Amino acid sequence: MPTRLCLNGVSKNFVMHLQGGAVLPVVAEVELAVAAGECVVLGGRSGIGKSSVLKMIYGNYRCEEGQILITDGDRIVNVATASPREILALRKETIGYVSQFLRAIPRVSARDIVAEPLIERGVERDDAVSRAEDMLARLNVPEKLWGLPPATFSGGEQQRVNIARGFIADFPILLLDEPTASLDAANRAVVVDLVKEKKASGAALLGILHDADVRERIADRVIDMEAFAAEKAA
Amino acid sequence: MTATSETWSYNFAYLDEQTKRMIRRAILKAIAIPGYQVPFASREMPMPYGWGTGGVQVTASILGPDDVLKVIDQGSDDTTNAVAIRGFFEKTAGVATTTATEEASVIQTRHRIPETPLSETQVLVYQVPIPEPMRYLEPREAETRKMHALQEYGLMHVKLYEDIARHGHIATTYAYPVKVSGRYVMDPSPTPKFDNPKMDNSPALQLFGAGREKRIYAVPPFTQVTSLDFEDHPFAVQTFEEPCALCAAEGVFLDEVVLDDRGGRMFVCSDTNHCEERRAAGHRGRLSGDPTKTEDASQGERP
Amino acid sequence: MNLPVFDDGAPLLRASGVTRYYGTRIGCTDVSFELWPGEVLAVVGESGSGKTTLLNCLSTRLVPTSGVVEYRMRDGAMRDLFQLNEAERRLLMRTDWGFVHQxxxxxxxxxxxxxxxxxxxxxxxxxxxxxxxxxxxxxxxxxxxxxxxxxxxxxxxxxxxxxxxxxxxxxxxxxPRLIFMDEPTGGLDVSVQARLLDLLRQLVGEFGLSAVVVTHDLAVARLLSHRMIVMRGGNVIETGLTDQVLDDPRAPYTQLLVSSILQV
Structure with missing residues (x-):
């Protein structure tokens, strides 16, 4: 299967100017590749920089060194040097991101939040909304909540809304940042199914999963981030 | 100029010759750019602002010894303002005055255009309190001048829109904005909109003087003057249900006169000269003062 | 965040080295960026940072001391805004542009x-x-x-x-295709602000509007904008994707700004 995502020599430091310019190394010389139809999981202790790698791929964190190559249709884009406009285009068409935390927008209903990625990609509104409702139902979000803004939902409900939003569109590359944390067994199983469907459809998935059981069921490979630790464990 | 006047110590028509030249230059420019407000160095006149100082200065600048002057105020030749201004020019210029519209060569007016059609040999001088039609919506003079320059006249329709929104029809009945020769939007001074159609294509030269605001503008003879309106709320003049109570004229502008404290009232011609001429020609209205004709009134149109 | 409808052509607005002095005092210096159709750009900074000066230069309400501001007219031609005559500029301002005052x-x-x-x-x-x-x-x-x-x-x-x-x-x-907004939510109660922000967000998405939003409120920038410019003392301190600048601020001043946000 073709490679969709490839990191070459990616390093990241935070410079904390408010603490006298202290340099906080995050990761160094990260090398990894994810092929279509594959689910790769980043492993390693917390604080090792797994989330930072996902955020760099999504363009949320800047990448100072190395290349982050994304296959976008018939061209290859280096996120590390891409213009903001190119990154926005990648986020619209190519890279999806499922995070743990939902950034609720005032007054926008759960149904609309989930449907939004489809509408942005040109799906008819009615169609997008009905698919959003199917997804919410699948993740056991009670129907009476669909029309409400998720700001007041419980943590688990918000997370499921966010998962629904992350999985609804067919992104060729999907980044999973702890999608199953604090989900019950039934909903974890739904996520496992969703990931399997994405793999079957040829998406490349890169994720962080602490839940060993879920990891076991979906990961094709686990990459130990310890190898790229900026400061080797003492 | 003429020294036959008893008040030889005044220059002819009060203003000095240099001032008159300055004002004439402004008038010529105003005629050249129909509807455009030309600034001029308005002088102190022996009457307060608001009493027609702009019109008086224009009249003084165009008046010659052979002119015949008529002055009207709200259509009437015998109100204070009209009498005072007529007297002013009789005294300072020694010109002939008249109340008959057709005899006058220069007519200075406040608020009306005579009912008798004007001719090519006549000049109508308007006294203007506020020359800027957009003043109430856009108080910045620099801005309104720019809007005139760039023909940004959307604001005038905002005013008319407001009228319809509040009253169901365009309720502006006087100082109704017009577009002159397809270019400048102009305030026709506080004449009733009834008179707007008379400005259009008029054979007489129309000059407008605003003394306090120091502006002169003009509508040359035979110039198109269009009242602004909406497609679905077209411009229309006032109509009156009954004819003049004194001369039975129809299709003229009428004033309401309260007769007693029991609600009695009558409508009479605003143009007093027109009314008098009609009565002299034998026309009689419902309340005409001629006692021998009272049966006319009883046979009249009113139940 | 709604994403823009990109088209392939030139940017809608291009600022190159826009500089404005008030006498010897700096208003803003050397600001350059491009804004594409459907993009929302936030200009953030504290009072006196030059963000409003920049907004006024972009919207031709103020003439820059140096630099060029170009706009793609409806016929597709890129025109230098300060070469337009006043009639063209005013027509642009009341048809193709909007300006939302604080x-x-x-x-x-x-x-x-x-x-x-x-x-x-x-x-x-x-x-x-x-x-x-x-x-x-x-x-x-x-x-x-x-x-x-x-x-x-x-x-x-x-x-x-x-x-x-x-x-x-x-x-x-x-x-209009381009809206300038100067602190559009300034001076409003929080709940009223939220409603307005959501409305703006919807309208910008629905009509594919481009916008330049000046705000001192980073939450407003996060909710409305795709990209941002951080200014201080008339200088551009940092630019980038909005979430990038807010989540991974680089410049000392931006780090200070981000760390100063009150968490609810």
Whole structure:
């Protein structure tokens, strides 16, 4: 299967100017590749920089060194040097991101939040909304909540809304940042199914999963981030 | 100029010759750019602002010894303002005055255009309190001048829109904005909109003087003057249900006169000269003062 | 965040080295960026950072001391805004652009009705049918969530939030492609702010508008904008994707700004 995502020599430091310019190394010389139809999981202790790698791929964190190559249709884009406009285009068409935390927008209903990625990609509104409702139902979000803004939902409900939003569109590359944390067994199983469907459809998935059981069921490979630790464990 | 006047110590028509030249230059420019407000160095006149100082200065600048002057105020030749201004020019210029519209060569007016059609040999001088039609919506003079320059006249329709929104029809009945020769939007001074159609294509030269605001503008003879309106709320003049109570004229502008404290009232011609001429020609209205004709009134149109 | 409808052509607005001095004092120096159709750019910074000076230079309300601002006209031609004649510039401002002031009274005619406020731009470009103008005004009041029963009321009787929404409707009625906003939520209660932000977000998405939003509120920038420029003392401190600048700020000043946000 073709490679969709490839990191070459990616390093990241935070410079904390408010603490006298202290340099906080995050990761160094990260090398990894994810092929279509594959689910790769980043492993390693917390604080090792797994989330930072996902955020760099999504363009949320800047990448100072190395290349982050994304296959976008018939061209290859280096996120590390891409213009903001190119990154926005990648986020619209190519890279999806499922995070743990939902950034609720005032007054926008759960149904609309989930449907939004489809509408942005040109799906008819009615169609997008009905698919959003199917997804919410699948993740056991009670129907009476669909029309409400998720700001007041419980943590688990918000997370499921966010998962629904992350999985609804067919992104060729999907980044999973702890999608199953604090989900019950039934909903974890739904996520496992969703990931399997994405793999079957040829998406490349890169994720962080602490839940060993879920990891076991979906990961094709686990990459130990310890190898790229900026400061080797003492 | 003429020294036959008893008040030889005044220059002819009060203003000095240099001032008159300055004002004439402004008038010529105003005629050249129909509807455009030309600034001029308005002088102190022996009457307060608001009493027609702009019109008086224009009249003084165009008046010659052979002119015949008529002055009207709200259509009437015998109100204070009209009498005072007529007297002013009789005294300072020694010109002939008249109340008959057709005899006058220069007519200075406040608020009306005579009912008798004007001719090519006549000049109508308007006294203007506020020359800027957009003043109430856009108080910045620099801005309104720019809007005139760039023909940004959307604001005038905002005013008319407001009228319809509040009253169901365009309720502006006087100082109704017009577009002159397809270019400048102009305030026709506080004449009733009834008179707007008379400005259009008029054979007489129309000059407008605003003394306090120091502006002169003009509508040359035979110039198109269009009242602004909406497609679905077209411009229309006032109509009156009954004819003049004194001369039975129809299709003229009428004033309401309260007769007693029991609600009695009558409508009479605003143009007093027109009314008098009609009565002299034998026309009689419902309340005409001629006692021998009272049966006319009883046979009249009113139940 | 809604994502823009990109088209392949040139940017809509291009600023190159825009600099403005007030005498010897710096307003803003050497600001360059490109704005594409459908993009929302936030300019953030504290009072005196030069963000409003920049906004005024971009919107031709102020002439830059040096630098060029170009805009892609509807015919596709890129024109230097300060080479346009005044008539062209003013036409642009009341048809293809909008300007939302922080204080709605600066952008509204306070003594005319809401309907006339919305209809003015239509009348300015030649609409002469009262019924049609009123119908359009009604539909816009509805879009900005103002009860259409208030169409004949003047904005003096409106709340701050309603006035701001009315100002937005007044600006959008001619279908502009670019909106300038100066602290659009400044001075509003938090709940009113949230409603307005959501509305702006919706309208920007629905009409594919481009916008330059000046704000000191990073939350507003996060919610509305795709990209941001951080300014201080007239200089550009940092630029980038909005979430990038806020989540991974690089410049010391941006780090300070981000760390100063109150968490609720």
């Amino acid at each position: 204080n709605p009274a600066d952008g509204l005619r306070m003594t005319v009705s809401a309907g006339a406020n919305v209809g003015e731009r239509l009348m300015a470009v030649g609409a002469r049918n009262y019924g049609a103008i009123r119908g359009e005004a009604e539909s816009w009041l509805d879009k900005v969530e103002i009860d259409t029963g208030r169409i004949d009321d003047d904005p003096r009787g409106f709340s701050g939030g309603m006035r701001q929404r009315l100002q937005i409707a007044r600006n959008l009625v001619t279908g």
